[in-house]
Amino acid sequence: MPTVTVLPDEVAVAAGDGEGILAALYRAGFGYRTGCRRGGCGVCKVDLVSGEVDYPATVAGTVLTAQERATGTCLSCRAVPRGDVVIRLRDERLRCLIPFLRPAPFPRPDPSQRPERKS
Amino acid sequence: MGVIRLGYVHARVTDLEAARRHYGDTLGMRLVHQKPDTLYYKAWDEWDHHSVVLEEGGVGLVKLGYKVERGEDLDRFEQRAQAFGAITERMSKGDNLGVGDGVRIVLPSDHVVELYQEIEVVGTDTGTVNPDPFPRHLVGVGVPRIDHALITAEDPGTVERFFAEVLDFGVSERVVTELDGGETLGSWMFCTNTPHDIAFIKGPNGKLHHFAYYLTDWAEIKRAGELFAMDDVSVDIGPTQHGITRGQTIYFFDPSGNRNEVFSGGYITYPDFPAITWTADQLAKGIFYISRELNERFTSVLT
Numbered sequence: 001m002p003t004v005t006v007l008p009d010e011v012a013v014a015a016g017d018g019e020g021i022l023a024a025l026y027r028a029g030f031g032y033r034t035g036c037r038r039g040g041c042g043v044c045k046v047d048l049v050s051g052e053v054d055y056p057a058t059v060a061g062t063v064l065t066a067q068e069r070a071t072g073t074c075l076s077c078r079a080v081p082r083g084d085v086v087i088r089l090r091d092e093r094l095r096c097l098i099p100f101l102r103p104a105p106f107p108r109p110d111p112s113q114r115p116e117r118k119s
Numbered sequence: 120m121g122v123i124r125l126g127y128v129h130a131r132v133t134d135l136e137a138a139r140r141h142y143g144d145t146l147g148m149r150l151v152h153q154k155p156d157t158l159y160y161k162a163w164d165e166w167d168h169h170s171v172v173l174e175e176g177g178v179g180l181v182k183l184g185y186k187v188e189r190g191e192d193l194d195r196f197e198q199r200a201q202a203f204g205a206i207t208e209r210m211s212k213g214d215n216l217g218v219g220d221g222v223r224i225v226l227p228s229d230h231v232v233e234l235y236q237e238i239e240v241v242g243t244d245t246g247t248v249n250p251d252p253f254p255r256h257l258v259g260v261g262v263p264r265i266d267h268a269l270i271t272a273e274d275p276g277t278v279e280r281f282f283a284e285v286l287d288f289g290v291s292e293r294v295v296t297e298l299d300g301g302e303t304l305g306s307w308m309f310c311t312n313t314p315h316d317i318a319f320i321k322g323p324n325g326k327l328h329h330f331a332y333y334l335t336d337w338a339e340i341k342r343a344g345e346l347f348a349m350d351d352v353s354v355d356i357g358p359t360q361h362g363i364t365r366g367q368t369i370y371f372f373d374p375s376g377n378r379n380e381v382f383s384g385g386y387i388t389y390p391d392f393p394a395i396t397w398t399a400d401q402l403a404k405g406i407f408y409i410s411r412e413l414n415e416r417f418t419s420v421l422t
């Protein structure tokens with residue numbers, strides 16, 4: 001099962017067979033800013049730091065351009081990890097939406113170590 | 120005389136099979152025609168050939184079709200649109216399946232609107248002689264008809280002026296930055312007796328915020344929501360209540376990310392309807408009357 005690791009929080013969750021990045025994170029109780037969750041709006045874009053993803057559902061070239069795909073932009077609501085992947089949220093922090101699923105509060109990096117947020 | 124209703128919404132979808140499941144099985148529209156790359160749907164209480172056209176490739180709006188009452192209306196609206204400074208072009212019978220000659224207009228917001236008077240009539244599913252109140256064969260939500268569309272425009276005030284001056288639409292509601300002489304941030308306009316047949320909100324030109332289906336009442340809205348859960352439809356927000364238009368609503372997304380709405384209620388409008396004004400500080404209440412909060416998805420997702 002592929003592992004999805006989210007930076008900068010360094011939270012790792014397991015994705016099921018054919019399960020998308022966003023779906024795997026939701027299932028584990030995490031969320032971040034998303035839009036349509038159907039590949040149409042681009043609100044869920046993240047950086048793919050390492051690993052590869054597939055898009056089993058057709059994604060409009062106007063939403064995720066070939067150039068973006070080639071340079072590590074990942075449409076997280078539609079991307080299915082091919083193996084372990086590491087993604088980085090853009091101007092956004094991972095939120096724990098279902099704390100009951102967590103044995104302990106998920107670790108936050110030291111605030112002094114947080115990368116500068118772009119505005 | 121004039122524009123009588125929103126006749127068709129022509130949108131792009133990324134996947135026709137997924138679109139079929141959504142528009143056909145979940146919403147319960149009837150597929151009236153298909154081409155390798157295009158699906159034509161109609162709802163059960165509509166009599167014209169189709170009201171939703173889904174074309175494979177991309178997302179967003181291709182165009183909106185508004186039906187006019189008489190052939191002469193086309194000439195008049197074409198002249199007025201040109202005088203307004205809009206780009207127009209004549210379309211011929213057959214350019215759109217089943218649709219007659221017409222005028223294609225590029226709005227000041229870059230959206231394309233087609234006016235036409237003739238379209239093949241296929242009849243409602245219950246007919247016009249001793250009809251039942253609904254057809255027995257409905258699946259899913261069983262939407263009876265399309266209702267309106269909301270599009271985004273850099274300058275909603277100018278698009279409002281276009282629809283008022285060129286197409287004789289009335290304003291039902293308007294959101295302004297301040298009461299006297301403020302900028303128009305959104306406008307809801309009608310050509311029928313409903314609160315809106317088109318609406319604009321400030322945003323990028325050429326984009327679709329949503330198009331909506333009419334449902335009878337709040338109970339139907341709730342039932343639609345239950346069906347959305349059963350069919351794993353991505354829901355934006357709702358069921359809830361609008362301040363603007365006074366309608367009840369669920370916003371949701373089709374499988375390509377285009378936003379749809381089911382809408383019920385609302386008041387009656389007439390040509391002398393006194394336009395309602397909302398001030399920008401009350402916009403959230405105007406849109407979602409109960410929560411009085413705009414969710415980020417609602418404000419940011421456009422196709």
Ligand code: FES
Pocket residue numbers: 034035036037038039040041042043044045063075076077078376
């Ligand atoms: S949330 Fe709209 S494209 Fe992913």
Ligand SMILES: [Fe+2]
Pocket residue numbers: 267269329331380382
């Ligand atoms: Fe609407």
